[in-house]
Amino acid sequence: MQHLFLIDGSGFIFRAYHALPPLTRSDGTPTNAVSGFTSMLMKLVEDNTADHIAVIFDAGRRTFRNDLYPEYKAHRPPAPEDLIPQFPLIRQAVQALNVACVEMEGFEADDLIATYTRQAREKGMKVTIVSSDKDLMQLVTDGVELWDAMKNKAINRDGVIEKFGVPPEKVVDVQALAGDSADNVPGVPGIGIKTAAQLIEDYGDLDTLLARAGEIKQPKRRQTLLDNAEAARISRQLVTLRDDVPGVQPLETFAKALPEIDTLSAFLEEMEFRRLLVTVRGRHQAAVSEPMQATTALDAGKALTVGGSRSGQTVTATAPAATAYELVQDADSLRRWVAAAHSAGVVAIDTETTGLDPMTATLVGISLATAPGHACYIPLRHVSPQDQGDLLGGAPGAPTQIPVAEAAGLLRDLLTDRSVLKVGHNIKYDLHILAREGLTVTPLDDTMVMSYVLDGASHGHGMDELARLHFDHDTIKFEDVCGKGKTQITFDRVPLDKALAYAAEDADITLRLHHYLKARLFNERMLTVYETLDRPMVSLLFDMEEAGIRADAAALLALSEDFAARMTDLEAEIRTLAGEEFNVASPKQLGEILFDRMGLKGGKKSAKTGAWSTDAEVLETLAAEGHALPARVLDWRALQKLKSTYTDALIKQINPRTGRVHTSFAQTITTTGRLSSSDPNLQNIPIRTEEGRKIRRAFVAAPGHVLISADYSQVELRLVAHVADIAALKQAFHDGQDIHAITAAQVFGVPVDGMDPMLRRRAKAINFGIIYGISAFGLARQLGISNGEAKGFIDAYFARFPEIKAYMERTKAEARDNGYVLTPLGRKCFIPEIQGKNPAMRAFAERAAINAPIQGGAADIIKKAMAALPAALHEAGLSARMLLQVHDELVFEAPETEADATATVVKRVMEQAAILSVPLIAETGTATSWAEAH
DNA sequence: TCACTCACG
DNA sequence: GACGTACGTGAGTGAG
Numbered sequence: 001m002q003h004l005f006l007i008d009g010s011g012f013i014f015r016a017y018h019a020l021p022p023l024t025r026s027d028g029t030p031t032n033a034v035s036g037f038t039s040m041l042m043k044l045v046e047d048n049t050a051d052h053i054a055v056i057f058d059a060g061r062r063t064f065r066n067d068l069y070p071e072y073k074a075h076r077p078p079a080p081e082d083l084i085p086q087f088p089l090i091r092q093a094v095q096a097l098n099v100a101c102v103e104m105e106g107f108e109a110d111d112l113i114a115t116y117t118r119q120a121r122e123k124g125m126k127v128t129i130v131s132s133d134k135d136l137m138q139l140v141t142d143g144v145e146l147w148d149a150m151k152n153k154a155i156n157r158d159g160v161i162e163k164f165g166v167p168p169e170k171v172v173d174v175q176a177l178a179g180d181s182a183d184n185v186p187g188v189p190g191i192g193i194k195t196a197a198q199l200i201e202d203y204g205d206l207d208t209l210l211a212r213a214g215e216i217k218q219p220k221r222r223q224t225l226l227d228n229a230e231a232a233r234i235s236r237q238l239v240t241l242r243d244d245v246p247g248v249q250p251l252e253t254f255a256k257a258l259p260e261i262d263t264l265s266a267f268l269e270e271m272e273f274r275r276l277l278v279t280v281r282g283r284h285q286a287a288v289s290e291p292m293q294a295t296t297a298l299d300a301g302k303a304l305t306v307g308g309s310r311s312g313q314t315v316t317a318t319a320p321a322a323t324a325y326e327l328v329q330d331a332d333s334l335r336r337w338v339a340a341a342h343s344a345g346v347v348a349i350d351t352e353t354t355g356l357d358p359m360t361a362t363l364v365g366i367s368l369a370t371a372p373g374h375a376c377y378i379p380l381r382h383v384s385p386q387d388q389g390d391l392l393g394g395a396p397g398a399p400t401q402i403p404v405a406e407a408a409g410l411l412r413d414l415l416t417d418r419s420v421l422k423v424g425h426n427i428k429y430d431l432h433i434l435a436r437e438g439l440t441v442t443p444l445d446d447t448m449v450m451s452y453v454l455d456g457a458s459h460g461h462g463m464d465e466l467a468r469l470h471f472d473h474d475t476i477k478f479e480d481v482c483g484k485g486k487t488q489i490t491f492d493r494v495p496l497d498k499a500l501a502y503a504a505e506d507a508d509i510t511l512r513l514h515h516y517l518k519a520r521l522f523n524e525r526m527l528t529v530y531e532t533l534d535r536p537m538v539s540l541l542f543d544m545e546e547a548g549i550r551a552d553a554a555a556l557l558a559l560s561e562d563f564a565a566r567m568t569d570l571e572a573e574i575r576t577l578a579g580e581e582f583n584v585a586s587p588k589q590l591g592e593i594l595f596d597r598m599g600l601k602g603g604k605k606s607a608k609t610g611a612w613s614t615d616a617e618v619l620e621t622l623a624a625e626g627h628a629l630p631a632r633v634l635d636w637r638a639l640q641k642l643k644s645t646y647t648d649a650l651i652k653q654i655n656p657r658t659g660r661v662h663t664s665f666a667q668t669i670t671t672t673g674r675l676s677s678s679d680p681n682l683q684n685i686p687i688r689t690e691e692g693r694k695i696r697r698a699f700v701a702a703p704g705h706v707l708i709s710a711d712y713s714q715v716e717l718r719l720v721a722h723v724a725d726i727a728a729l730k731q732a733f734h735d736g737q738d739i740h741a742i743t744a745a746q747v748f749g750v751p752v753d754g755m756d757p758m759l760r761r762r763a764k765a766i767n768f769g770i771i772y773g774i775s776a777f778g779l780a781r782q783l784g785i786s787n788g789e790a791k792g793f794i795d796a797y798f799a800r801f802p803e804i805k806a807y808m809e810r811t812k813a814e815a816r817d818n819g820y821v822l823t824p825l826g827r828k829c830f831i832p833e834i835q836g837k838n839p840a841m842r843a844f845a846e847r848a849a850i851n852a853p854i855q856g857g858a859a860d861i862i863k864k865a866m867a868a869l870p871a872a873l874h875e876a877g878l879s880a881r882m883l884l885q886v887h888d889e890l891v892f893e894a895p896e897t898e899a900d901a902t903a904t905v906v907k908r909v910m911e912q913a914a915i916l917s918v919p920l921i922a923e924t925g926t927a928t929s930w931a932e933a934h
Numbered sequence: 935t936c937a938c939t940c941a942c943g
Numbered sequence: 944g945a946c947g948t949a950c951g952t953g954a955g956t957g958a959g
Binding site for chain 2: 587588606608609611613614615616637638641642645646674681683684685686687688692711716855858886887888889
């Protein structure tokens with residue numbers, strides 16, 4: 001399929017101009033925009049896969065839109081003084097790069113882009129519009145996407161929905177309502193993008209909405225819409241792009257051509273762009289002196305530019321001429337692959353299994369890759385595709401396979417050879433699978449974790465997504481091989497040819513990702529974070545998951561039954577109080593009973609669905625007013641939660657083979673570097689209520705053993721004191737004082753001795769607020785006080801600890817400048833919405849930015865402690881096993897006789913994990929159950 | 935699949 | 944001046 005690139009020239013110019021400091025040629029001509037524009041365009045021309053490319057400019061200020069609405073773009077300030085002389089030079093740059101260049105009087109660049117996009121689509125071409133201008137988002141459709149060249153990010157249909165809340169075909173309707181202050185499109189006053197999207201969502205389109213505006217519930221909004229219907233219609237005309245601009249230069253003239261080296265050099269020389277000149281000459285030299293690098297179907301001829309300032313070097317995936325995937329069905333072939341891995345020193349490995357749960361899935365086959373494009377698949381437990389299938393093998397029609405035990409034997413030494421690095425994508429999963437075949441694997445690299453260290457939660461880290469993102473390659477999907485839904489088959493029933501293509505590709509991609517990500521870790525200075533914090537977690541988390549924690553099924557069952565009985569009683573009572581049958585578990589039905597039928601006041605409706613809110617806050621207010629029904633519902637809900645989420649669910653999660661619960665720790669999910677736990681989540685086991693604690697009591701040590709819980713004391717507040725460098729707070733921690741009492745004394749001006757507990761409680765809430773990026777609203781809600789009072793507390797806090805204000809401003813600026821903030825140990829936490837236009841979203845992002853170094857810093861510290869602990873315990877001759885991590889707490893299981901010694905080592909290692917300007921304190925507890933140890 | 939609710943740090 | 948809020952997660956339920 002042919003591929004057209006349309007570059008929004010004006011957008012490019014302004015971004016280049018604002019991104020770069022003022023630069024001038026030796027004759028004084030300003031050149032910063034020319035320089036930025038030229039290097040962006042060069043990069044685009046070199047990197048992309050286009051066969052047609054053009055830059056589109058605006059021709060003049062007046063267009064047909066000014067006839068529709070004279071005020072259109074009337075408030076635009078003129079271009080900056082030092083940009084004006086650069087416009088003609090930029091057109092020269094386009095010519096020097098041998099790229100087509102189009103503009104037309106009376107039309108905006110956007111209209112030309114719309115016109116060419118339509119023409120290209122009619123010819124079946126794919127289109128990429130290089131711009132992040134929201135006005136162009138209406139053009140996105142199948143085969144048409146926007147490309148944000150600064151962020152290196154594609155904006156597809158989903159991206160448009162994220163921005164506008166509606167799909168591309170409805171964007172003009174939303175813009176018509178919301179208007180645009182930059183372009184002076186009026187829209188309807190008081191309606192922004194969010195409201196507009198909601199209205200269009202509700203009514204389908206603008207015309208229907210305007211026709212039915214009388215039905216809108218909110219009186220004020222109804223009236224403004226009725227009053228401004230005409231403005232909305234004109235606005236829509238203004239924002240709708242013309243895709244029928246007549247007499248445009250034909251698309252065929254955009255065919256991509258290489259730049260003339262002499263013309264380009266002359267231009268760069270004239271502009272005095274020495275760095276670009278060197279680059280261009282260097283490339284030219286390389287191209288004439290060396291034959292083309294042979295490449296594979298994957299990543300054909302495409303150079304991967306590796307980011308970072310250290311070298312700016314280009315990493316190209318080197319590969320043989322074609323992908324050669326081999327099916328390995330006999331021992332000799334496998335021996336050859338093992339030898340190849342030994343000589344390569346690095347091998348990518350992936351397992352195929354019968355399921356997704358690492359503790360129960362069974363190995364079906366293994367794939368290996370030893371060089372890009374050079375991969376194999378070793379089927380081990382495939383059955384014939386028609387077979388009803390068990391895992392015994394040897395059934396009629398089962399394919400030829402190396403016996404599993406023999407294959408394991410051939411691989412064993414390779415997998416533990418210290419001179420051969422084993423690379424996997426989410427290799428923790430494969431470790432579980434291989435462990436059940438008696439195989440251990442070391443040393444390790446994990447490309448999923450490497451990707452997370454580099455790009456955080458800015459995108460997902462699945463292999464399919466990374467292949468698409470970095471190699472522009474579409475992998476074979478699991479669903480393509482196994483189907484989905486009811487007809488899905490397990491991998492052991494997949495025919496070997498399809499299994500080979502799928503499985504070998506996964507290993508191949510993993511190896512290529514490893515090459516690419518390793519270079520990026522170095523160039524972007526993230527190698528230390530990866531090596532010291534995240535890489536050691538891979539095998540450690542594997543050990544923890546494999547260990548599991550013992551759960552007392554009988555105790556859980558007894559709790560379940562107790563909860564069930566009490567819920568039945570409550571249900572009867574609730575129905576009597578309500579005077580009718582209803583589903584207590586349905587917030588919708590409950591809301592209708594409380595507020596519509598019983599007519600209680602004080603209800604809130606949700607913004608999204610207009611349903612009555614019945615959350616704990618609402619019900620507690622009603623209960624405090626003396627209403628019995630909401631009070632009973634609260635009791636019922638508490639029991640329902642404990643039973644369904646915990647007791648019932650945990651019983652099901654006890655592994656029959658081990659009698660223990662094996663959670664799964666995710667290492668690449670959170671925005672701050674924390675871990676997360678699922679299947680089941682063991683990081684949210686109840687503790688705050690007595691009933692909940694009973695569940696924690698069911699987590700117990702094996703016979704003859706104890707559980708040791710060790711948790712950091714006030715770790716996040718200590719990090720606040722450290723990163724914000726708050727002298728008074730640091731002193732208080734050094735002196736080992738009660739930090740909330742000290743805060744109260746400072747903020748409220750009272751002595752610590754004989755302090756009103758209420759004041760300490762308030763100070764504690766303020767301290768939490770600081771960690772969360774405080775707002776008066778949030779603090780007021782937490783404490784049940786007025787916004788004004790809360791603001792007073794915050795001002796008093798800032799006055800007493802002025803450093804905190806500076807930290808907050810500094811951190812917000814850091815996020816705005818970079819799109820991420822750094823933890824004290826150097827982890828990047830990405831805050832993409834910080835540049836957002838919506839003030840609420842931006843405020844949200846700012847609070848997240850303030851919180852991230854604190855929460856993330858604490859996560860880094862406990863990771864350092866975890867990484868150091870196995871060796872420390874081993875050296876002390878102790879056999880304790882780490883079982884759980886709950887953000888600031890570690891849980892161990894140790895022989896009773898080693899309890900004290902283990903607690904001592906754990907405490908020491910945790911406290912020494914990082915040297916901050918405040919001491920770190922860890923507290924330990926020992927008991928036979930988790931509840932008592934904590 | 936989404937919204938709501940609620941468990942944890 | 945409107946936006947709609949404390950930070951970070953995972954899971955169960957109802958409803959469409």
